[in-house]
Amino acid sequence: xxxxFAVIRDKDSYAAIGALSExxxxxxxxxxxxxxxxxxxTTLMIGVEDSRVEEVMGILRENCAKRTQIDVAAPYxxxxxxxxxxxxxxxxxxxxxxxxxxxxxxxxxxx
Amino acid sequence: xxxxFAVIRDKDSYAAIGALSExxxxxxxxxxxxxxxxxxxTTLMIGVEDSRVEEVMGILRENCAKRTQIDVAAPYxxxxxxxxxxxxxxxxxxxxxxxxxxxxxxxxxxx
Amino acid sequence: xxxxFAVIRDKDSYAAIGALSExxxxxxxxxxxxxxxxxxxTTLMIGVEDSRVEEVMGILRENCAKRTQIDVAAPYxxxxxxxxxxxxxxxxxxxxxxxxxxxxxxxxxxx
Ligand code: NI
Ligand code: NI
Ligand code: NI
Numbered sequence: 001x002x003x004x005f006a007v008i009r010d011k012d013s014y015a016a017i018g019a020l021s022e023x024x025x026x027x028x029x030x031x032x033x034x035x036x037x038x039x040x041x042t043t044l045m046i047g048v049e050d051s052r053v054e055e056v057m058g059i060l061r062e063n064c065a066k067r068t069q070i071d072v073a074a075p076y077x078x079x080x081x082x083x084x085x086x087x088x089x090x091x092x093x094x095x096x097x098x099x100x101x102x103x104x105x106x107x108x109x110x111x
Numbered sequence: 112x113x114x115x116f117a118v119i120r121d122k123d124s125y126a127a128i129g130a131l132s133e134x135x136x137x138x139x140x141x142x143x144x145x146x147x148x149x150x151x152x153t154t155l156m157i158g159v160e161d162s163r164v165e166e167v168m169g170i171l172r173e174n175c176a177k178r179t180q181i182d183v184a185a186p187y188x189x190x191x192x193x194x195x196x197x198x199x200x201x202x203x204x205x206x207x208x209x210x211x212x213x214x215x216x217x218x219x220x221x222x
Numbered sequence: 223x224x225x226x227f228a229v230i231r232d233k234d235s236y237a238a239i240g241a242l243s244e245x246x247x248x249x250x251x252x253x254x255x256x257x258x259x260x261x262x263x264t265t266l267m268i269g270v271e272d273s274r275v276e277e278v279m280g281i282l283r284e285n286c287a288k289r290t291q292i293d294v295a296a297p298y299x300x301x302x303x304x305x306x307x308x309x310x311x312x313x314x315x316x317x318x319x320x321x322x323x324x325x326x327x328x329x330x331x332x333x
Contacts, residue, residue: 003212007250028118031142031253047212065333101225101269102329107213111176114323139229142253158323218324222287
């Protein structure tokens with residue numbers, strides 16, 4: 001048995017918890033802030049069989065890993081719809097990122 | 112030394128923390144949600160000597176284990192006292208439940 | 223790699239997190255309450271290389287250890303400045319205190 005502590009971005013927590021739960025992987029969300037990741041973060045505490053650690057890493061990689069997102073900055077006239085035929089710029093935004101610690105569990109019980 | 116992470120129901124946390132503290136067992140309550148147990152849950156972080164792990168398990172079993180409670184659904188007239196001589200039904204309710212992880216502590220200090 | 227869980231006083235958390243971050247030591251603050259230390263407490267989750275555990279202990283000792291503080295109870299006239307030539311008493315106050323657990327990390331990844 002392993003206990004995985006994953007510090008992820010708040011924004012990625014909904015998708016990560018959903019994906020883990022769908023595979024019947026037990027996850028508890030701890031309220032956390034600051035630290036490893038500067039923005040708002042969430043700590044997931046995940047208990048799994050040793051044989052499923054790689055599966056959890058894959059799910060976290062898919063839902064929480066650092067990636068570059070392209071945000072479109074389209075100019076809006078006041079009160080109007082975006083002007084798509086206008087000259088606008090895109091911005092590259094860094095998103096996600098996870099710090100993952102895997103610890104050995106010496107005993108596990110469900111009461 | 113061992114570090115025990117116990118994910119328990121919110122409703123059982125007051126009794127569990129009280130029972131642990133009474134035995135001078137150090138416990139910290141972490142704010143948590145979702146996951147292992149679907150309803151509102153609380154994570155207890157408990158640091159103990161190896162020799163007291165079974166004692167902690169006993170306290171958690173006594174205060175947090177899954178059990179069936181019988182709730183009485185007695186009909187109330189509007190604004191009045193319950194009508195005990197009325198025909199009412201009882202409901203079996205699942206309560207409690209704890210997921211407990213025991214981890215080895217390699218070093219422990221009080222500063 | 224080690225995972226350090228330090229239960230410290232709320233009041234010491236700002237200084238401790240600042241001192242750890244300044245040394246590029248990753249720290250996550252978990253919302254916690256009650257337990258090991260009776261007053262409001264905070265749990266820091268700190269991931270570090272084995273070679274830096276003593277450095278972390280030093281930082282925690284410097285910022286969070288139990289100490290005696292002397293508080294001056296100077297009488298204030300209503301709406302006025304403190305009367306320093308008045309007969310006043312000092313109070314010794316117990317401050318700080320940390321309970322630190324060091325756990326082995328079997329695997330560590332940044333995603
Ligand atoms: Ni195992
Ligand atoms: Ni031990
Ligand atoms: Ni190591």
